[in-house]
Amino acid sequence: MYDKTIRRRRAVLALLVVSSLILVTAYFGESAGSPLHTVQRGIISIVSPIQEGAGRALKPFRDLFSWIGDTLDAKGELKEVRRERDAWKARAIALQAQERQNRQLRGLLGLDDSPSDVDDYGPVSARVIGRSSQLWYVQLVIDKGSSAGIRPDLPVVASDGTANGSGLVGKVEAVTRGSSIVRLITDREMAVAARNVGGTASGDLMPKAGDPRLLTLEYAEKDAAVSVGDPIVTAGTVSSRKDLRSLYPPDIPIGRVTRIEDPGSETQQILVKPYVNLRRVEFVRVLTRPYAESE
Amino acid sequence: MSLTPQALTRLAVLGVLAVILQVAAVSQLTLFGTTADIVPLVVAAVGLLSGSVVGAVFGFGVGLFVDTALFQIMGLSSLVYLVVGYGSGRLRELRDPQAPIVPVIVGAVATAVATIGFGVMNFLLGMNAPVSFLLVRHILATIVLNALLALPLFALVRRWLLPVLPDDPRRRRRRAYTTGGLSPLSRA
Numbered sequence: 001m002y003d004k005t006i007r008r009r010r011a012v013l014a015l016l017v018v019s020s021l022i023l024v025t026a027y028f029g030e031s032a033g034s035p036l037h038t039v040q041r042g043i044i045s046i047v048s049p050i051q052e053g054a055g056r057a058l059k060p061f062r063d064l065f066s067w068i069g070d071t072l073d074a075k076g077e078l079k080e081v082r083r084e085r086d087a088w089k090a091r092a093i094a095l096q097a098q099e100r101q102n103r104q105l106r107g108l109l110g111l112d113d114s115p116s117d118v119d120d121y122g123p124v125s126a127r128v129i130g131r132s133s134q135l136w137y138v139q140l141v142i143d144k145g146s147s148a149g150i151r152p153d154l155p156v157v158a159s160d161g162t163a164n165g166s167g168l169v170g171k172v173e174a175v176t177r178g179s180s181i182v183r184l185i186t187d188r189e190m191a192v193a194a195r196n197v198g199g200t201a202s203g204d205l206m207p208k209a210g211d212p213r214l215l216t217l218e219y220a221e222k223d224a225a226v227s228v229g230d231p232i233v234t235a236g237t238v239s240s241r242k243d244l245r246s247l248y249p250p251d252i253p254i255g256r257v258t259r260i261e262d263p264g265s266e267t268q269q270i271l272v273k274p275y276v277n278l279r280r281v282e283f284v285r286v287l288t289r290p291y292a293e294s295e
Numbered sequence: 296m297s298l299t300p301q302a303l304t305r306l307a308v309l310g311v312l313a314v315i316l317q318v319a320a321v322s323q324l325t326l327f328g329t330t331a332d333i334v335p336l337v338v339a340a341v342g343l344l345s346g347s348v349v350g351a352v353f354g355f356g357v358g359l360f361v362d363t364a365l366f367q368i369m370g371l372s373s374l375v376y377l378v379v380g381y382g383s384g385r386l387r388e389l390r391d392p393q394a395p396i397v398p399v400i401v402g403a404v405a406t407a408v409a410t411i412g413f414g415v416m417n418f419l420l421g422m423n424a425p426v427s428f429l430l431v432r433h434i435l436a437t438i439v440l441n442a443l444l445a446l447p448l449f450a451l452v453r454r455w456l457l458p459v460l461p462d463d464p465r466r467r468r469r470r471a472y473t474t475g476g477l478s479p480l481s482r483a
Contacts, residue, residue, distance in 0.1 A: 016351055016352065016377045019373070023369045027369040040363050047315075051318055051364070055319040055320065062320055062324055065326070129319065132322065132365045211430070
């Protein structure tokens with residue numbers, strides 16, 4: 001009886017471990033339209049309305065916890081925010097003068113018809129109804145899907161509610177009829193063609209290895225003129241070939257340069273902090289016409 | 296614990312509720328710069344109350360649901376959570392610990408196993424992120440936060456599973472004192 005119990009227990013354990021390994025292996029080698037992915041999408045379309053309902057029902061509790069956390073954080077951040085405010089004030093004055101000059105120059109060059117904000121890219125607003133909490137996965141679940149015109153690979157922008165907390169947060173990974181999965185820019189599989197706002201440094205923006213809250217601008221030239229505080233925006237590479245153009249429209253803000261390690265060397269690392277605090281995003285906007293500018 | 300239809304139903308409801316609650320609410324609450332993860336706690340509690348086989352099956356099922364609901368690599372969470380469920384179940388079968396602090400320690404260990412397990416699995420699958428101080432700090436903060444949540448969560452899970460448990464844990468404890476029979480296997 002005792003041996004039978006042990007044998008049964010070991011058999012169940014072995015069966016479950018083997019099943020898991022088979023699932024991982026099968027899933028890892030599959031394409032997006034394969035059976036396991038299809039099953040996942042089917043189950044997500046069933047689960048997402050429940051998630052949405054639970055999310056709404058539990059919102060008061062979330063708000064209460066957020067309020068407590070925010071109050072504690074706010075006290076610590078006040079000093080830093082004041083210093084940043086002063087710096088930004090000085091910068092804003094300088095930028096206003098530059099903006100005036102820029103407008104005049106753009107008018108001269110006939111470039112004044114470019115989109116000024118994301119409204120030109122057919123944004124669809126959606127509520128965040130779930131998110132992964134593990135450090136290794138950085139995804140959001142939103143309550144709009146293919147029925148709202150959302151399809152895979154569309155860019156997603158958001159605001160975290162703070163003064164400068166708006167910008168690109170990721171792209172649509174998978175879509176069901178009533179919900180979508182958004183892969184965030186801090187995911188290891190993401191890379192965004194980006195440049196500094198002055199256009200003097202460009203490269204691919206990727207998550208920093210080992211620090212999921214920072215990005216690095218990879219493949220930038222070693223003598224690129226970039227400095228701490230520079231805003232980083234999407235490059236929006238244009239091409240007549242659809243497979244070569246960037247997924248993201250140009251000039252969508254992403255973050256700002258916080259540190260440059262080994263500047264001027266081959267191993268130079270430009271570290272960028274995203275504008276949007278990805279943990280605080282409650283609503284996003286999916287840009288359903290990212291190529292509006294080039295069409 | 297034999298898997299009667301009633302027990303299966305209770306376990307299924309518990310698993311679905313835990314995942315939905317985690318994805319829709321708990322993962323959005325930041326405390327001490329991190330978020331709690333109640334899923335390994337619930338899996339560990341089920342293992343601790345029901346034994347290794349039920350714990351492993353429950354962990355596998357919950358992991359599969361997590362992977363599906365979050366569009367993750369299927370089988371990865373299953374593998375990690377089945378280890379958590381099996382491990383806590385074996386602890387009950389071999390030691391049957393009764394101290395009030397046990398759920399806290401088991402919860403902390405379960406969280407560590409889950410978090411580090413995910414890390415190891417991701418490294419094996421080709422993730423090239425080295426372990427950084429920030430990552431270690433995050434993991435430690437999550438373990439501490441989960442340890443704080445473990446005791447009330449364990450009580451809730453026990454209350455929910457009580458009608459389908461083979462023995463009321465308090466009754467089992469009394470018998471352990473009087474007869475010296477600590478392991479359920481010794482009664483087999």
